[in-house]
Amino acid sequence: MSRLNEANVELAQEIIARYPRRKSALIPLLHVAQEQNGYVTTAAMEHLAELVGITPAEVLGTASFYEMFKFEPQGKYMVNICTNISCQLLGGEELLHHAEKTLGIRPGGTTDDGLFTLEDVECMAACTEAPCLQVNYRHEYRLDHDDFDTLISELRSGSRPDIPDHGTLGLVRQHIPDGRMAGIDSPEKTGSPEWFTARSSN
Amino acid sequence: MATNTYVPHAAGYVDNEGVKIVSSRFQYEDSYTLERSLSTGGYEGMKKTLRMQPAEVAAVVKDAVLLGRGGAGFPAGVKWGFMPPVWPRYLVVNGDESEPGTYKDRLLMERDPHQLIEGCIIACFALGLNTCFLYVRGEMPVAQERIAEALNDAYAAGLVGKNIDGTDVSIDIVLHWGAGAYIVGEETALIESLEGNRGMPRLKPPFFPAAKGLYMKPTIVNNVETLANLPWIITNGAANFKEYGSEKSPGTRLLAISGHVKRPGVYEVEQGRVSFRELFYGHNFCGGIKDDNDLKMFIPGGGSAPWFFEEQLDLLLEAGDVGPAGSMLGSGAIVVMDHTTDAVKACLRVVRFFARESCGKCTPCREGTSWEEKILQRILDGHGRPEDIDLLLEVGANISPSPYPVAAAPESGLEAVPFPPKQTTICPLGPSSVAPITSAIRRFRPEFEAKIAAVSPVGAGA
Ligand SMILES: Cc1cc2nc3c(=O)[nH]c(=O)nc-3n(C[C@H](O)[C@H](O)[C@H](O)COP(=O)(O)O)c2cc1C
Ligand code: SF4
Ligand code: FES
Numbered sequence: 001m002s003r004l005n006e007a008n009v010e011l012a013q014e015i016i017a018r019y020p021r022r023k024s025a026l027i028p029l030l031h032v033a034q035e036q037n038g039y040v041t042t043a044a045m046e047h048l049a050e051l052v053g054i055t056p057a058e059v060l061g062t063a064s065f066y067e068m069f070k071f072e073p074q075g076k077y078m079v080n081i082c083t084n085i086s087c088q089l090l091g092g093e094e095l096l097h098h099a100e101k102t103l104g105i106r107p108g109g110t111t112d113d114g115l116f117t118l119e120d121v122e123c124m125a126a127c128t129e130a131p132c133l134q135v136n137y138r139h140e141y142r143l144d145h146d147d148f149d150t151l152i153s154e155l156r157s158g159s160r161p162d163i164p165d166h167g168t169l170g171l172v173r174q175h176i177p178d179g180r181m182a183g184i185d186s187p188e189k190t191g192s193p194e195w196f197t198a199r200s201s202n
Numbered sequence: 203m204a205t206n207t208y209v210p211h212a213a214g215y216v217d218n219e220g221v222k223i224v225s226s227r228f229q230y231e232d233s234y235t236l237e238r239s240l241s242t243g244g245y246e247g248m249k250k251t252l253r254m255q256p257a258e259v260a261a262v263v264k265d266a267v268l269l270g271r272g273g274a275g276f277p278a279g280v281k282w283g284f285m286p287p288v289w290p291r292y293l294v295v296n297g298d299e300s301e302p303g304t305y306k307d308r309l310l311m312e313r314d315p316h317q318l319i320e321g322c323i324i325a326c327f328a329l330g331l332n333t334c335f336l337y338v339r340g341e342m343p344v345a346q347e348r349i350a351e352a353l354n355d356a357y358a359a360g361l362v363g364k365n366i367d368g369t370d371v372s373i374d375i376v377l378h379w380g381a382g383a384y385i386v387g388e389e390t391a392l393i394e395s396l397e398g399n400r401g402m403p404r405l406k407p408p409f410f411p412a413a414k415g416l417y418m419k420p421t422i423v424n425n426v427e428t429l430a431n432l433p434w435i436i437t438n439g440a441a442n443f444k445e446y447g448s449e450k451s452p453g454t455r456l457l458a459i460s461g462h463v464k465r466p467g468v469y470e471v472e473q474g475r476v477s478f479r480e481l482f483y484g485h486n487f488c489g490g491i492k493d494d495n496d497l498k499m500f501i502p503g504g505g506s507a508p509w510f511f512e513e514q515l516d517l518l519l520e521a522g523d524v525g526p527a528g529s530m531l532g533s534g535a536i537v538v539m540d541h542t543t544d545a546v547k548a549c550l551r552v553v554r555f556f557a558r559e560s561c562g563k564c565t566p567c568r569e570g571t572s573w574e575e576k577i578l579q580r581i582l583d584g585h586g587r588p589e590d591i592d593l594l595l596e597v598g599a600n601i602s603p604s605p606y607p608v609a610a611a612p613e614s615g616l617e618a619v620p621f622p623p624k625q626t627t628i629c630p631l632g633p634s635s636v637a638p639i640t641s642a643i644r645r646f647r648p649e650f651e652a653k654i655a656a657v658s659p660v661g662a663g664a
Binding site for chain 2: 018019020021023024025026027028030031052054061062063065066067068069080083084085086088089090122123124125126127128129130134136137138139141168169170171172173174175176177179180181182183184185186187189190191192193194195196198199200
């Protein structure tokens with residue numbers, strides 16, 4: 001059930017074709033798995049192992065290194081609050097404490113209704129907009145505690161259609177039309193591109 | 203162009219007075235579209251490139267003295283020259299931006315992806331290669347979708363891919379996205395990650411990417427902002443580029459100035475011409491310290507940089523001056539802290555970052571950073587011991603043999619120790635954790651002592 005579905009297998013094949021070695025596609029494919037199920041299931045990792053030609057243990061070995069991959073169900077909305085230095089200076093930690101109180105959970109926890117998971121995270125490249133947070137990795141800037149409460153009630157009432165469920169990242173994917181690809185160089189190939197050789201020999 | 207307008211759709215970006223080399227389109231709401239790019243000179247540099255010889259293009263970049271904008275500040279043209287005549291070879295774009303305080307590559311990717319794509323093609327052409335991987339940080343879905351859309355449009359318009367702009371030149375750019383790990387920003391870790399592995403750095407030597415990089419083939423890793431400069435440089439020429447900035451550091455930098463200032467924001471600033479004082483107090487920049495408070499300290503180049511103080515305010519934004527003064531400009535991230543800031547708390551927060559992000563490959567970093575965090579935490583919690591201050595310095599010295607780079611402290615007659623630090627580790631992450639510790643203890647030792655003196659008798663913590 002939690003292997004990749006048919007559409008995602010097709011997507012996985014398209015992604016794999018953009019790399020000279022299949023294993024290079026592993027992190028993007030883990031994201032596809034996480035998008036499908038909201039987290040990375042064991043069955044999905046076994047499926048990915050087949051797709052890229054490595055062992056399931058190797059898939060887990062890679063996946064477990066990266067913070068974004070979760071191995072158990074998460075809230076529909078992952079609320080990540082930055083407490084790193086620029087945000088700390090302008091109330092990031094207080095915002096986190098407010099969130100803990102409001103949601104009734106600690107960092108790493110999920111609300112009983114399965115709507116929210118809270119995390120205390122590192123710099124999210126929005127330091128001039130402190131204090132800031134991400135909901136499913138979409139930024140919200142310069143929030144005071146009221147802004148936070150408003151955001152939470154908007155999410156509860158479903159009035160933030162711009163924020164997709166946890167697991168979904170970019171809503172647009174790269175797609176190279178047939179016949180438009182130059183041809184990815186495999187490491188086994190030798191010799192420089194023809195255009196380069198032609199232009200460099202005079 | 204208005205003076206000092208905060209640009210809402212490019213949150214954080216301040217459109218101030220001055221030359222715009224990489225942020226010229228940020229003022230437009232549709233800056234990320236192909237239409238806007240093409241109507242404002244987009245892809246002109248690439249088209250010019252395609253009419254040149256690859257070596258000529260490389261020579262222009264070398265002549266422009268384009269210093270890498272990812273942190274180390276190494277000239278791109280010189281780095282390109284390190285590639286041995288071996289094929290295949292790859293270009294990997296570093297869009298993993300996650301150094302504390304750094305916010306500029308995300309803006310460049312979200313607001314002007316076509317400029318970056320054009321820069322990639324120019325670099326690939328000069329390097330004689332046809333496969334480029336553009337690695338975007340995992341936690342940046344908007345950057346990922348903007349780049350995906352831009353690539354799709356550019357492929358469809360014949361600006362990327364097979365037979366670019368009707369020529370015989372064919373180059374692919376593949377969007378890749380990560381999954382959350384600061385260390386992956388280090389170039390050899392980025393390559394490991396792109397190979398589908400845990401993002402742990404490789405030992406340099408022998409694994410200098412230019413010689414042994416992706417799939418052990420010659421690979422150039424360049425930062426997003428570095429490449430975003432190329433269209434302008436090729437279109438306008440190296441001589442015009444050198445009209446801006448200083449002789450040693452031509453051109454501009456996109457600086458994120460955050461923390462306790464009145465107008466925090468991302469500013470495009472000419473290198474070598476503006477002092478930190480002007481950046482913090484000048485009307486064209488941040489307009490003063492928040493609430494007119496006093497400055498206590500500032501980080502001039504991201505979480506990894508040793509701290510500066512009042513005495514360094516008149517230094518220019520010049521890598522060649524900041525290094526000998528004991529720190530670095532790093533990733534263009536300036537964090538300003540006023541007199542209300544608790545030095546121990548700020549120090550702990552930056553150290554905690556490195557402890558969390560250590561990849562664990564080498565012992566001094568893995569063990570050392572978590573000790574540093576533990577000791578600082580107990581001092582802050584009121585369980586510090588008198589010997590803890592020296593213990594912190596000792597743990598630091600195991601990761602980075604002293605003397606560690608610091609700013610001068612004229613009042614105490616102490617001189618600056620120049621950047622960079624020494625390291626007992628595989629990569630510079632471990633040594634970076636020592637920066638806030640030595641900076642804070644050297645300057646604010648009494649604050650540490652006061653917290654320790656106020657120790658609560660219950661339990662001595664860890
Ligand atoms: C721990 C660590 C993290 C780094 N993170 C980044 C990063 O997020 N983005 C980046 O461009 N460079 C980062 N760097 C620097 C890269 O290793 C590399 O020097 C840079 O990408 C080269 O590009 P440039 O020459 O164009 O500056 C990091 C280095 C270290 C040691
Ligand atoms: S210094 Fe730290 S982050 Fe760098 S390789 Fe060693 S353990 Fe990993
Ligand atoms: S420190 Fe919070 S976004 Fe950078």
